[in-house]
Amino acid sequence: MSVEWQPVRQSRTHELVLESIEQRVFAGELKAGDRLPPERELAPVLGVSRSALREALRVLETIGVLVAQAGRGPDAGARIVRNPDDALGRLLRLHFALGSYRLEDVLEARVVLERSSFAAAAEHASAEDLDEAEALLVRMQEPSVGVAEFNDLDTRFHVQIARSSGNQLTSTLTSAVRESVRPLILRALEAAEDWPATADGLNVEHAELLRLVRAGQGAEAADLAEKHIRGFHGTLVDEKDEGGEAAG
Amino acid sequence: MSVEWQPVRQSRTHELVLESIEQRVFAGELKAGDRLPPERELAPVLGVSRSALREALRVLETIGVLVAQAGRGPDAGARIVRNPDDALGRLLRLHFALGSYRLEDVLEARVVLERSSFAAAAEHASAEDLDEAEALLVRMQEPSVGVAEFNDLDTRFHVQIARSSGNQLTSTLTSAVRESVRPLILRALEAAEDWPATADGLNVEHAELLRLVRAGQGAEAADLAEKHIRGFHGTLVDEKDEGGEAAG
DNA sequence: GTCGGCAGTTTGGTCTGACCATATGGCCTG
DNA sequence: CAGGCCATATGGTCAGACCAAACTGCCGAC
Numbered sequence: 095m096s097v098e099w100q101p102v103r104q105s106r107t108h109e110l111v112l113e114s115i116e117q118r119v120f121a122g123e124l125k126a127g128d129r130l131p132p133e134r135e136l137a138p139v140l141g142v143s144r145s146a147l148r149e150a151l152r153v154l155e156t157i158g159v160l161v162a163q164a165g166r167g168p169d170a171g172a173r174i175v176r177n178p179d180d181a182l183g184r185l186l187r188l189h190f191a192l193g194s195y196r197l198e199d200v201l202e203a204r205v206v207l208e209r210s211s212f213a214a215a216a217e218h219a220s221a222e223d224l225d226e227a228e229a230l231l232v233r234m235q236e237p238s239v240g241v242a243e244f245n246d247l248d249t250r251f252h253v254q255i256a257r258s259s260g261n262q263l264t265s266t267l268t269s270a271v272r273e274s275v276r277p278l279i280l281r282a283l284e285a286a287e288d289w290p291a292t293a294d295g296l297n298v299e300h301a302e303l304l305r306l307v308r309a310g311q312g313a314e315a316a317d318l319a320e321k322h323i324r325g326f327h328g329t330l331v332d333e334k335d336e337g338g339e340a341a342g
Numbered sequence: 343m344s345v346e347w348q349p350v351r352q353s354r355t356h357e358l359v360l361e362s363i364e365q366r367v368f369a370g371e372l373k374a375g376d377r378l379p380p381e382r383e384l385a386p387v388l389g390v391s392r393s394a395l396r397e398a399l400r401v402l403e404t405i406g407v408l409v410a411q412a413g414r415g416p417d418a419g420a421r422i423v424r425n426p427d428d429a430l431g432r433l434l435r436l437h438f439a440l441g442s443y444r445l446e447d448v449l450e451a452r453v454v455l456e457r458s459s460f461a462a463a464a465e466h467a468s469a470e471d472l473d474e475a476e477a478l479l480v481r482m483q484e485p486s487v488g489v490a491e492f493n494d495l496d497t498r499f500h501v502q503i504a505r506s507s508g509n510q511l512t513s514t515l516t517s518a519v520r521e522s523v524r525p526l527i528l529r530a531l532e533a534a535e536d537w538p539a540t541a542d543g544l545n546v547e548h549a550e551l552l553r554l555v556r557a558g559q560g561a562e563a564a565d566l567a568e569k570h571i572r573g574f575h576g577t578l579v580d581e582k583d584e585g586g587e588a589a590g
Numbered sequence: 591g592t593c594g595g596c597a598g599t600t601t602g603g604t605c606t607g608a609c610c611a612t613a614t615g616g617c618c619t620g
Numbered sequence: 621c622a623g624g625c626c627a628t629a630t631g632g633t634c635a636g637a638c639c640a641a642a643c644t645g646c647c648g649a650c
Contacts, residue, residue, distance in 0.1 A: 106632065108400070120439050120525070132601060143634045145393060148603090149400045152356070156404045157433045159440065164602040165642030171601065176442040181433055185405045185426060191368050192407065194424040199511040206458040206512065210450065263447040264454065267515065277368070354603065380630060391605045396632090412631040413613030419630065593650085603640070610633070617626080 107142050111150035114140065119159070119174070130160075130172040157181045182270035190274040200275055201327040207268045208252065208323060209316040212303065214259035216312030223258035224308055227251055231300050237290070241283045244293060249276060251300060255307065275330070282330050296326070355390050359398035362388065367407070367422070378408075378420040405429045430518035438522040448523055449575040455516045456500065456571060457564040460551065462507035464560030471506030472556055475499055479548050485538070489531045492541060497524060499548060503555065523578070530578050544574070 105113075118124040130136060130151075137147040151172060154160035158181035162172045189195060215224075230251045234244055249272055256268035286292040299322045306315035353361075366372040378384060381399070385392040399420060402408040406429035410420045437443060463472075478499045482492055497520055504516035534540040547570045554563035 108632085116436065119436055122439075126440050126442075134601080145635090146633060149397060149632095151602095152397045152400050153404045154436075156401045157429075157436060159436050162602060163642085164600090164640065166600045167643045170642065174440065176437060176440050178433060178437045178442055181405075182430075185429055185433070188364065188367055188402075188405060188407050189424060189426045191370075192374050192422070192424050194374075194426055195511040199509045202458065202462070202509055203511045203515065206454055210454040214450070261447045261450055263443040263451045263519070267451065271511070356603085382630080393606090394604060397603095399631095410631060411613085412611070412629090414629050415614045418613070591650100593648105595646105595648090597644100597646085599642100599644080601641085601643100603638105605638080606636090608634085610631105612631080613629090615626105615628080617624105619624085620622090 107146040108149035108153070111140055111142055111147055112153055115150065115154065124174050126174050126176050128174045130174075132171060179266050179269055182266055183273040186270045186274035187276075195274075197275070197278070197327070197330060200271060201324065203271050204268075204275075204323050204327075205320050207264055207271060208256070208319050210264055211252075211256040211259045211261075211268055212307060212315040212319040213312035214261055214264075215255050216307045216310050216315050218260040219255075219258035219307060223254065224304065227254045227258065227304055230254060231297065231304060234293070234300070235297050239293075241289065242280065245276065245280045245283055248279075248296070248300075249273070255303075278330055279326075282326075286329075296322075355394040356397035356401070359388055359390055359395055360401055363398065363402065372422050374422050374424045376422045378422075380419060427514050427517055430514055431521040434518045434522035435524075443522075445523070445526070445575070445578060448519060449572065451519050452516075452523075452571050452575075453568050455512055455519060456504070456567050458512055459500075459504040459507045459509075459516055460555060460563040460567040461560035462509055462512075463503050464555045464558050464563050466508040467503075467506035467555060471502065472552065475502045475506065475552055478502060479545065479552060482541070482548070483545050487541075489537065490528065493524065493528045493531055496527075496544070496548075497521070503551075526578055527574075530574075534577075544570075 115124070115130075124130075131139070133144050133147055133151070137144040140147060151160060151162065155162065158177040158179070159174060160172055161175050161177070163170050186195075190200065230247050233239065234247045234251070239247070252272055253265070253269045256265040259265060283289070283292070299318065303315055303318055303322065306312075306318060363372070363378075372378075378399075379387070381392055381395055385395040388395060399408060399410065403410065406425040406427070407422060408420055409423050409425070411418050434443075438448065478495050481487065482495045482499070487495070500520055501513070501517045504513040507513060531537070531540070547566065551563055551566055551570065554560075554566060
């Protein structure tokens with residue numbers, strides 16, 4: 095048989111706890127907004143120590159499924175939430191830093207996701223969403239804006255378009271992927287020979303992108319977005335060429 | 343200013359520890375394969391208790407950046423690794439179960455990612471990778487294959503194509519997104535009125551997809567992949583219509 | 591009677607120290 | 621020299637205490 099043997103790796107306690115809670119989520123018994131029992135009650139019920147339970151809760155918190163709040167009242171305790179964005183962002187950022195992904199791979203992923211975002215935004219975006227995006231562009235056009243803030247606004251513009259596409263998942267993925275290369279982009283912007291010209295060029299493209307989205311020209315917006323992203327990543331590859339190959 | 347005030351939310355100890363370790367990763371001081379000092383040494387150095395340190399390590403383990411192994415020898419201890427796939431899979435699976443994402447959103451994401459996978463595979467896939475994909479298809483064609491195993495092989499086929507595209511990131515994302523709807527697809531397959539006919543139809547499409555990839559016809563493969571996925575997800579929407587809307 | 595503050599209670603966060611489980615390294619015996 | 625047993629290093633778990641945050645509600649001052 096072609097199936098390889100796998101090491102059995104016996105489960106640790108906190109993993110069993112995690113499974114138990116996950117099962118409740120999959121079964122629909124735990125929904126967003128629900129509260130878990132207090133740690134001091136739940137631990138003995140599950141037959142584990144509080145520390146083991148806490149490690150499981152920490153895992154759930156890490157993936158944006160749970161938040162904990164001390165104190166009393168309706169907002170206190172451990173609550174089920176839906177906040178995948180931070181979790182995905184941290185995950186991709188760290189793995190990109192570790193060399194799990196090559197820059198070209200990130201580039202392709204961005205192109206694919208953002209083409210979809212811009213095309214969908216041209217279809218579904220509300221005027222308010224696009225107004226917010228425009229506000230970001232206006233702030234980017236101020237000559238006094240610094241590189242760091244420009245980078246921040248740039249990220250938020252792309253994320254705002256993704257969000258306005260109405261697709262939560264591609265929005266989250268777009269945001270996370272963009273976040274993962276944020277430090278790299280910041281370094282590239284800082285190293286730009288003629289910063290005002292660079293900023294101008296990006297501003298022009300952003301404005302045109304937003305115009306196409308507003309006009310409902312999804313296909314054209316997608317094409318320009320691809321050009322926009324590829325053009326910019328081109329400069330990144332140049333910046334990073336001393337990095338060498340990521341080892342297997 | 344349009345920037346909203348944010349609650350300051352003072353950092354918890356384990357978050358500070360996490361930041362400290364993350365910084366080392368971003369700075370390149372911690373690379374894949376490196377070992378962390380033993381918990382009992384590292385905790386006092388960081389000025390925190392072992393439990394707080396362990397919670398931080400658990401977070402890193404959750405996102406696939408660290409594995410821990412008890413015992414002695416070169417493989418023991420906490421080591422930096424690059425294993426994002428499980429982490430991303432769990433994240434999307436749980437969030438999909440919680441209703442963070444609508445089924446249509448997942449469908450669009452799959453279409454976008456897998457179009458790219460198939461197109462890139464037609465360009466870059468090695469013969470061995472495609473042989474492995476073919477072996478999966480052969481096993482899916484056996485009449486005796488059960489629904490669960492078919493679902494498993496189907497997943498692995500799509501993931502194998504993604505992997506053979508040479509893009510680690512889209513491969514991971516494809517795998518995770520496919521995993522997140524795996525239970526749903528399983529239920530749909532189980533509910534199929536004429537299972538052999540359903541399986542046959544999918545098998546034919548898979549074979550044609552692989553043929554196009556082998557022939558290097560990336561554009562055609564992408565189009566067929568989109569049709570393949572949309573067609574199948576259509577049956578899923580029908581299956582899930584009792585689910586109602588996901589609350590905001 | 592109302593407002594403000596103070597104490598009580600609930601809940602997560604952290605710390606300490608102990609003990610258990612696992613896996614290697616090396617000694618010791620046959 | 622081979623096999624088994626013990627020492628050691630390391631993560632995993634546990635128990636109990638105390639700290640910190642945040643709401644509840646009482647109680648006194650006005």
